[in-house]
Amino acid sequence: MELDLLPLGLPSDNERPFVIAGPCSAETEEQVMTTARQLADKGCHMFRAGIWKPRTKPGGFEGNGEKALPWMQQVKKETGMLTATEVATPEHVELALKYGVDILWVGARTTANPFAMQALADSLRGIDVPVLVKNPVNPDLELWIGALERINGAGIKRLGAIHRGFSSYDKKIYRNLPMWQIPIELHRRIPNLPIACDPSHIGGRRDLIAPLCQQAMDMGMDGLIVESHCNPEQAWSDASQQVTPDVLDYILSILNIREEVQSTEPLAALRKQIDEIDNELIDILGKRMRICREIGQYKKEHGLTVVQTSRYSEILDKRGAQGQLLGISADCVKQIFESIHEESVNQQIEIINK
Numbered sequence: 001m002e003l004d005l006l007p008l009g010l011p012s013d014n015e016r017p018f019v020i021a022g023p024c025s026a027e028t029e030e031q032v033m034t035t036a037r038q039l040a041d042k043g044c045h046m047f048r049a050g051i052w053k054p055r056t057k058p059g060g061f062e063g064n065g066e067k068a069l070p071w072m073q074q075v076k077k078e079t080g081m082l083t084a085t086e087v088a089t090p091e092h093v094e095l096a097l098k099y100g101v102d103i104l105w106v107g108a109r110t111t112a113n114p115f116a117m118q119a120l121a122d123s124l125r126g127i128d129v130p131v132l133v134k135n136p137v138n139p140d141l142e143l144w145i146g147a148l149e150r151i152n153g154a155g156i157k158r159l160g161a162i163h164r165g166f167s168s169y170d171k172k173i174y175r176n177l178p179m180w181q182i183p184i185e186l187h188r189r190i191p192n193l194p195i196a197c198d199p200s201h202i203g204g205r206r207d208l209i210a211p212l213c214q215q216a217m218d219m220g221m222d223g224l225i226v227e228s229h230c231n232p233e234q235a236w237s238d239a240s241q242q243v244t245p246d247v248l249d250y251i252l253s254i255l256n257i258r259e260e261v262q263s264t265e266p267l268a269a270l271r272k273q274i275d276e277i278d279n280e281l282i283d284i285l286g287k288r289m290r291i292c293r294e295i296g297q298y299k300k301e302h303g304l305t306v307v308q309t310s311r312y313s314e315i316l317d318k319r320g321a322q323g324q325l326l327g328i329s330a331d332c333v334k335q336i337f338e339s340i341h342e343e344s345v346n347q348q349i350e351i352i353n354k
């Protein structure tokens with residue numbers, strides 16, 4: 001399905017990026033107003049705050065709900081910033097619009113649910129408001145596009161996407177894996193759809209915000225949505241990933257905005273995908289080596305030999321056949337696995353001799 005889109009029309013000093021900043025949650029009137037004033041002083045044009053918070057477990061702070069909406073009105077009145085919040089149900093949409101919220105976004109958990117997306121879309125019919133749809137929690141581009149199609153199908157033309165990373169069981173550096181190839185592919189599929197990056201929910205850590213913002217700019221993304229709080233350590237949700245307006249201003253000031261890679265330049269886009277895949281390859285090899293070292297420890301404790309020939313032949317046979325099915329010569333697969341095996345053996349020998 002072709003999307004029928006109009007420019008988002010969000011304010012920004014330069015062409016790129018547009019920036020939406022504000023706390024994860026609207027906690028108190030004072031926290032909202034203090035943060036908003038500080039952001040406005042730094043020249044920020046759009047203020048975000050969660051009014052309804054989707055929490056992984058019950059019992060956490062689930063947002064103030066309607067009570068916090070007058071605070072958003074106050075932000076707009078006093079600072080002139082546009083306001084943005086997450087909506088997950090038709091009731092949220094109705095209330096947010098009733099209090100004049102300017103920009104709505106759909107959270108990652110909601111995007112993953114087509115029933116919820118359709119209900120949201122139906123509640124937006126006939127309304128002209130910019131809507132930003134976060135990627136679903138799971139790395140499923142079709143589900144993301146389907147959610148965008150539902151909202152667009154309801155007549156919302158000022159539509160954008162937010163890349164906030166993808167949930168994974170094996171959390172290492174990132175709270176949510178960026179998997180940049182997915183937003184890149186979204187851009188290839190729907191070139192005129194603006195995409196913003198949410199480095200806060202990808203990184204999960206303050207110190208990752210700056211490098212992720214830069215990476216998003218290098219990927220040609222159009223905007224940033226960053227969590228910023230007047231007192232991040234004391235935040236009621238996502239404390240570890242929020243930065244003060246001061247720090248955010250510094251992060252934005254050192255961004256290096258390079259000329260956007262033209263989408264008519266297919267080679268550059270494909271190379272980005274290759275870089276991303278190479279990153280993943282190294283990551284996966286690292287994981288494999290970690291497990292090899294665990295096996296080494298087990299072999300040491302149980303007096304087993306490092307090289308077990310039958311296991312080695314089994315790996316070579318299986319992977320050789322699998323490679324051939326994917327158009328890689330059996331010889332190439334053999335060479336790759338010989339190198340990997342050699343490094344694994346070396347690492348295990350080191351452990352056994354320790």
Ligand code: PEP
Pocket residue numbers: 024050054086106107108109134164201
């Ligand atoms: C948020 O923006 O605070 C939020 C809950 O994000 P996500 O839907 O990406 O988890």
Ligand code: MN
Pocket residue numbers: 024025227237238
């Ligand atoms: Mn958050």
